Amino acid sequence: MKLLKAMMMGVLSIALLNAPVSGFSFDSGIQTVEASTQAKAMYAKRQVSAYKSRSSTSGSVMTIPYGVRIDRLATQSSWSQVRYKGKIGWVASRDLVEIKKTEVLDTKKVVTLYASRSTKAKAVTKVPSNKQVTRLATNKSWSQVKYGGKTGWVASSSLKLRYTKETFALKKYRVKEVAPLQSSYSTSSDVIATLPDFGVVESVERYNNWYKVTFDKKTGWVEAKYLTTYKKESVKEAMFRIYGDSYEIFKSDYGVTARKVDDIVSVEFDYKNQSAILDIYHMDEKNPQKDEYLKAAKVITLFNGGDPNTLADKMFYMDTEGYEWEDDIVYDKYKISFSSWGNIHVDWAYDWN
Known part of the structure; x- marks a missing residue:
């Protein structure tokens, strides 16, 4: 019996020596432990690449867009292992922000924190009136809060919200x-x-x-x-909303056009070539139709960013004054130019800065 037991122990020892060690990795011959954490919801502060291992030279697994929700599975040193759309990779922890909600409340009176949701439970501590506590969870009429390093349950009615972050x-x-x-x-x-x-x-x-x-x-x-x-609109839907019933809105070969025949106004949005052509005839030269530029600027910036008022001012300036000595005007990602045909062109296909 003793001999059989010794033989079994020997076989088990050999098996353990040959088995892979779970949770360990080897780096430069030094054994290190992966620092696992419970999965946490995060978002990326900017567009980042996720790598196969904790090195930017290990090869990219995927690109994570700015602001999207991802799950952090583990951390080690300055790196975080994340999951996005079923793929797993490593990113620099500094590029991540935890998705969380913090509620800070004031006590309305002196309250007792209990170990569970009952006044018969063990008292954890007392909190004076008008003191701040942080709410961790709620359950029916009870709130779990943290105060001075201690955690307990208190009736929600005895608290008033200071702020939510x-x-x-x-x-x-x-x-x-x-x-x-x-x-x-x-x-x-x-x-x-x-x-x-x-x-x-x-x-x-x-x-x-x-x-x-x-x-x-x-x-x-x-x-x-x-x-x-926010509800996503098409260019045509945005133009119907911004221009209104007094304009004819129709699709052309290159984009969408708004036309107001009585005032000889035509604005063509060519989203294939990422530009707009404004042909606006000023019926009254002493009082040009500046509002037409603002309508066009609202459509353009709605899809491409920027301040429509600033863009409209620069388009209007080019049409009324700048065309005499300016080749073009650059604002943010937009280039505004005046053509020999008397049209104003706004291009946003490139970074002109």
């Missing part, structure tokens, strides 16, 4: 009306830009009812009341 995967919003873009999440903060009506903005962060957005290379905060869920 949230980061999330990239979302698009449409601006419902002209809105101020402010330097902070307060109506008393500085206005750093004006968001045009029907403009499209993107956000990955919210503070209470304020959203952090970037517009025309300026980043600030806008109140939620000015935003609505």
Whole structure:
């Protein structure tokens, strides 16, 4: 019996020596442990490449777009292993932001934190009145909160919300009306830009009812009341909305055209060649039709970004003054030029800067 037991132990020892060691990798002869973490929702701060291993020379597995939701599976040193659309690769941790929601509340009175959702449970600690706690979870009428390094449950009715801070995967919003873009999440903060009506903005962060957005290379905060869920439009749908019933909207060989015959206005949006041609005859030379340029600028910037008011001003200037001595005007990604036929051309196919 002893001999049989010894033989079995010997076979088991050989098997263990030859078996691969789970959770370990070898790097330059040094044994290291993969630092696994529970999968966490993240988004990329910019477009990044994911690699086969923890090195940018190991070969790219995939490209992860800015703002999309991904799952972080593990971390090691300055690298994170992520999963996106079924593929797994490694990216620099500095390029990732965790998707999370933080709720900070004030206690309305002195409260007791309990170990579970019952006043008969063990008391964890007492929290004085008007102190801040962080909510971790809710269950029916109870909130699990953290205070001073201790965690427990308290009746939700004994708390009042101070603020909610949230980061999330990239979302698009449409601006419902002209809105101020402010330097902070307060109506008393500085206005750093004006968001045009029907403009499209993107956000990955919210503070209470304020959203952090970037517009025309300026980043600030806008109140939620000015935003609505973004619904993608075609060029033709946008033109019907912006130009209205007094214009004829029709498809041409190259794009979509808006025409107002009485005022001799024609605007052709050539999205195949990424340009627009504006043929606008000013019925009254002392009072040119500047609003026509704003309509065109709204359509162009809706799909390509930028401030429609600035673009409209530069198109109008080229048509009324700049054509005499300017070859072209560059604004952001747009080049504005005046043709020998008397048309204004706006091109956005290239980076002109």
